Amino acid sequence: MPSTLLMDDANRSHANSSNQAIIFEDVRLEFADKAVLDNVSFSLPRGQTKAIFGATGSGKSTILKLTLGLFKPDAGRILVMGEDVTAMSENDLFELRRKIGIVFQESALFDSLTVRDNVAYRLVEEGKIGDEEIDRRVHEALSFVELEHTVDMFPSELSGGMRRRVGIARAIITKPEVLLYDSPTGGLDPVTSTTIIELLVKQRDVFGTSSLLVTHRLQDAFIMATHRFDRDTGHMQPLPTGSKSHVPMSFLILREGKVIFDGDAIELVKTDNPYIRRFLA
Amino acid sequence: MADGDFLGGVELISPVEFAKGKIQAVQDYALLSVQSVTNLFKKPLYIADFIQQADSIGVGSLTITVLTGLSVGGALALNSASTLGRFGALSLIAQLVSIGMVREIGPVFTGLMVAGRNASGMASEIGSMRVTEQIDAMRALGTDPMKKLVTPRVAATVFMLFFLTILADLLGLVGGSIVARVMYGLDWHQYWTTSWQILAYSDVLMGLIKPLLFGFIIATIGCYYGLTAQGGTQGVGRATTQAVVASGILILVVDFFLTRLLMTMLGYR
Numbered sequence: 001m002p003s004t005l006l007m008d009d010a011n012r013s014h015a016n017s018s019n020q021a022i023i024f025e026d027v028r029l030e031f032a033d034k035a036v037l038d039n040v041s042f043s044l045p046r047g048q049t050k051a052i053f054g055a056t057g058s059g060k061s062t063i064l065k066l067t068l069g070l071f072k073p074d075a076g077r078i079l080v081m082g083e084d085v086t087a088m089s090e091n092d093l094f095e096l097r098r099k100i101g102i103v104f105q106e107s108a109l110f111d112s113l114t115v116r117d118n119v120a121y122r123l124v125e126e127g128k129i130g131d132e133e134i135d136r137r138v139h140e141a142l143s144f145v146e147l148e149h150t151v152d153m154f155p156s157e158l159s160g161g162m163r164r165r166v167g168i169a170r171a172i173i174t175k176p177e178v179l180l181y182d183s184p185t186g187g188l189d190p191v192t193s194t195t196i197i198e199l200l201v202k203q204r205d206v207f208g209t210s211s212l213l214v215t216h217r218l219q220d221a222f223i224m225a226t227h228r229f230d231r232d233t234g235h236m237q238p239l240p241t242g243s244k245s246h247v248p249m250s251f252l253i254l255r256e257g258k259v260i261f262d263g264d265a266i267e268l269v270k271t272d273n274p275y276i277r278r279f280l281a
Numbered sequence: 282m283a284d285g286d287f288l289g290g291v292e293l294i295s296p297v298e299f300a301k302g303k304i305q306a307v308q309d310y311a312l313l314s315v316q317s318v319t320n321l322f323k324k325p326l327y328i329a330d331f332i333q334q335a336d337s338i339g340v341g342s343l344t345i346t347v348l349t350g351l352s353v354g355g356a357l358a359l360n361s362a363s364t365l366g367r368f369g370a371l372s373l374i375a376q377l378v379s380i381g382m383v384r385e386i387g388p389v390f391t392g393l394m395v396a397g398r399n400a401s402g403m404a405s406e407i408g409s410m411r412v413t414e415q416i417d418a419m420r421a422l423g424t425d426p427m428k429k430l431v432t433p434r435v436a437a438t439v440f441m442l443f444f445l446t447i448l449a450d451l452l453g454l455v456g457g458s459i460v461a462r463v464m465y466g467l468d469w470h471q472y473w474t475t476s477w478q479i480l481a482y483s484d485v486l487m488g489l490i491k492p493l494l495f496g497f498i499i500a501t502i503g504c505y506y507g508l509t510a511q512g513g514t515q516g517v518g519r520a521t522t523q524a525v526v527a528s529g530i531l532i533l534v535v536d537f538f539l540t541r542l543l544m545t546m547l548g549y550r
Contacts (some may be wrong), residue, residue, distance in 0.1 A: 067422050090425070098423040108418035110410075122422050127325070170422075 005217040021046045021178050021210035022067055027076035029062060036062050037073070038257040046177075047208045047248050049200070050160065051221035053279065054254035061105065064180045065181040067212065068100060069093040081177060098122065101171030102180040107163040109155040109170070115142070116151045121168045141169040145199055161192035168199055172209075177205065179211040185220050197223050201236045205229035205246065217278065225265040253279065309509070313431060314501045320425075320432040330433035330472025338399050338434075339441030345394045346445045350382075350452030351459075353390050357381050358457035362465055363500050371465050373476070378457035379476035383488040387450035392495035395442055396528040400503035403434055404524035408517035416508065427506070435500040442496035443489065450488060483547040491539060495532050502528040 023046040027038045037059045044050050052060045065071045066078055067084040078085045083096055109118045119138045123129060129137075142148045144163035155163055163186050171179055181200065187192035198222050203209050205228055215221060225247055227236040232245035239247065251268050253276055261268065263278055269280070294302075361377040407430055410416050419426050454476055461467040503524045510520035544548075 065417070068418055072419055094420075094423045094425060097421055100421070102418075102421045104414050104421075106414060108414035110415055110418070111413070121424075125424050126423065165466055212484075 019046075020079070021044055021081060021119075022212065023077075023079040024063070024066075025077040027073045028065065029059075029066065029071065030071045035257050037066075039076070040254070040257070040259050041076075041218045042252055042259060042262050044212060045248075046209055046210050047204075048250060049204050049211045049213055049224060049248060049250065050065070050250045050252055051213045051215060051224065052252045052254065053215065053218060053271040054217075054220070059257045060254060061182050064102065064182050064212060064214060067083070067180060068097055068102060069179075098126070098174065099176055100178045100180065101174070101176035103164065103167045103171050103182060103184050105182040105186060107155070107167040109163055109166060111155050113154075114151070114253060115153050115155070115158070115166050116240075118155065118166060119173055121170065122174050137173055141173040142166075144202070145169045159192075161188050161195065163190070164196055165199065168203075172203060172207075175207065177207050177210065181211060181215075183214055183216065185215065185217055193217070193220060194223070198229075198236050200224060201227055202229045206231070221249070221251060222265065225251075286299060290485030306509075310501070310505050313427070313505050313508070314497075315382045317431045317435040317501060317504070318343055320428045321436065323428070325428065326432050327429055329409040333436050334433050334437035335441050337402075338395070338437050339445060340472045341481040342362070342395050342398055342441070342445055343448075345398060346449050347452055349390050349394050350387070350449035351456040353449075354375065354378055354382055355455030355460045356456075357386065357453065358460035359464075362460070366465075371461075371467065372471065374457065374461045374465065374467065375472040375475040376479040378461075379454060379479050380484060382450050382453035382457070383480060384484050385488075385536075385540070387453055388446050388488055388491035388495060389532065391446045391449040391538075392492060392499065393529055395438070395445060395496075395499050396499045396502075396532060397525055399438060400499045400506075400524040400528040401521045403500065403503030404506040404510070405517055405521045407504055408510030411508060411510045412513055412517060431501075431504045432502055433509075435497060436480055438500035439493055439496035442492040446488070461538065483549070487540070487543045487547060491536065494535060494539060498531050498535060500533065 004187070020043045024042050027040045028035065040063070052063060054060050063073065066073055067080055067085070069088060069213075070089075073086060076086070080096060085093065085096065088096065090199055103261050109115075110121065113121070116135075116138050117124070119141050120134050123134045123137060134246055138149060138151065142151060145168050147162060147165050147169065150158060150162060150166065151257070155166070158166065168184070184200070187195050188196065200211070200213065201224055204211065204224070213221065213224070217228065223236075227248065230237045247265075250264050251261065252259060253268075255275055259271060259272060263271075268276070271277070284290045357378050358374050361374050362371060365371050365373050365377070407416070410419075410430075414431075416426050420427065454473075457476075458469065458472045462469055462474050506520040506524040506527070512519070
C-alpha cells in the first residue's frame with residue numbers, strides 16, 4: 001500500500017494539535033451492533049478543506065455529527081480546535097458549537113421562520129447585538145450567497161439550490177472557525193452545484209475557514225482542488241497547470257466505516273486501490 | 282435489528298429487546314419531564330416562545346373548551362334529572378352538576394380535549410422538525426431544544442389548562458342551568474345559589490390541582506413523541522397518534538389515583 005494512503009495512525013497522533021482544526025483518533029461508533037465508523041483517524045489542518053467520500057451508509061455524515069458532538073463515539077477521541085468534544089457536557093458543547101457552522105444535507109432551515117430570521121438565528125439567540133447590526137450582518141451573509149432579495153421569504157418559497165445557499169449564509173454569519181458541509185450539492189443540477197461549489201471555494205480562499213465537505217460528487221471536490229477564488233473577477237478560476245499543491249484541499253475516502261484513503265488530489269489520482277479506482281472511473 | 286427477525290413483513294423482536302426498549306423510553310420520558318421543569322430556573326428563558334405557546338394552546342383551545350363545558354354540563358343535568366326526578370328531588374340537579382363539573386368532569390374533559398388538540402399538535406410540529414433535521418440544526422446552532430421547544434410548551438400548557446378548566450367548569454354550570462331552567466323549570470336563582478353553596482374549599486382545590494398535572498402530562502407526552510419521531514412523514518403521523526392516545530390514557534389513569542390521593546389528603550370519606 002502506498003505511503004500516501006494514510007494508514008499511519010502513529011504519525012497523525014503526533015501531529016501538532018495546535019495546527020489542527022479537527023482531529024479524529026481511533027473513533028468507533030456502532031448503531032444496533034453494526035460498526036458505522038471503525039477506528040477512524042484523520043486530522044484537518046487549520047485553513048484546509050477536506051472532502052469526505054464514500055458510498056451511502058459509509059459513515060460520512062456521521063463524522064460531521066460527531067464533530068459537532070451531536071453523537072458521542074463508543075471509543076476514541078475527537079478534538080475540535082483543541083477541545084475534546086467526547087469529554088464535554090451538552091452545555092459546554094453548545095458554547096463550542098457557536099464556533100462551528102454547518103450546512104445540512106436538506107438545508108434544515110426552520111420552516112416557520114423567514115430567511116432573515118433563519119440567517120439571523122444564531123445572532124438573535126446570542127442576544128449580544130442590536131437589530132440594526134443583525135440586519136447588516138444578515139444582508140452581508142445573504143450578499144455572499146447572492147440572495148439578498150429573499151430576505152422576507154419563507155424556506156418553502158425557495159428552490160432547493162436557494163435553500164442550500166441560505167443554509168450557507170446561516171452557517172457563515174458568525175464567521176465560524178470551522179465549517180461542515182453535508183452534501184451541499186446533493187440532488188442539485190450541475191449549474192446550481194457549481195454556484196454552490198464556487199461559494200465554498202470563496203469561503204475557503206477569502207476567509208481561510210477550515211472545513212469538512214461530505215459529498216457524493218467527486219467532480220465537485222476536484223473543482224475545489226483545481227480552482228482558486230479570484231477576488232478581482234469575483235469568480236473562481238482554474239489554477240495554472242502544476243500548481244495544485246498550493247490549494248489547501250485534501251480527500252478522505254471511507255469504505256464500510258473505515259478510512260481507505262487520506263491524501264491530496266495528486267495522490268488520489270495516482271492511487272492503485274481498486275475500490276478507489278472504481279470510484280474515480 | 283439485533284435479535285430481531287422478519288416474518289412475512291412483520292418485524293419480530295425478542296422479549297428482552299422489547300423490554301429494554303420500553304425501559305429506555307420510560308427513562309427518556311422521565312429525563313425530559315425533569316429537564317422541562319429544571320430548565321425554568323436556567324437561562325436563557327424563552328419568554329416570547331412561552332407567550333406564543335400560551336396563545337396557541339390557550340386562546341386556540343377556547344372554542345373546544347366552551348363547547349365541551351356547555352355540552353357536558355347540559356348532559357350531566359339531563360342525566361341527573363332523569364334519576365332525581367323519580368325521587369322528586371329535581372332541585373338537587375344544581376348540586377350534582379356543580380360537584381361533578383368542578384371536581385371531576387371539568388378537569389378531565391378539558392384535559393382530554395386539550396390533549397386531543399395540543400398533544401397531537403406538539404408531536405407533529407416537533408416530529409416534523411426532528412425528521413427534517415431542524416432539531417439537529419438547532420443543537421448545531423448552539424440552542425438547547427429542551428429549553429427552546431419543550432419548557433415553554435410545558436409551562437404554557439400547565440398555565441393555560443388551569444384557566445381553561447375554570448372556564449369549562451363555569452360553562453358546565455351554565456349548560457346545566459339552561460337545561461334545568463328550560464326543560465325542568467327550575468328557578469335560576471335557586472340553581473346558582475345551590476350550586477355555589479354546595480361547593481366546599483376542598484372541592485375547588487381538587488378541581489384546580491388536577492389541570493396542573495394534566496397540563497404537564499399533555500405537553501411532556503406531546504414533546505416526547507415529537508422528539509423521538511423517526512421514519513419520515515409516516516413516523517410523524519405515528520408519533521402524533523401515539524401522543525394523543527398516551528396522553529389521554531395517562532390523564533384518565535392519573536386522574537383515578539390523584540382523586541384517591543386528594544380525597545385522602547383533603548379528608549373526604
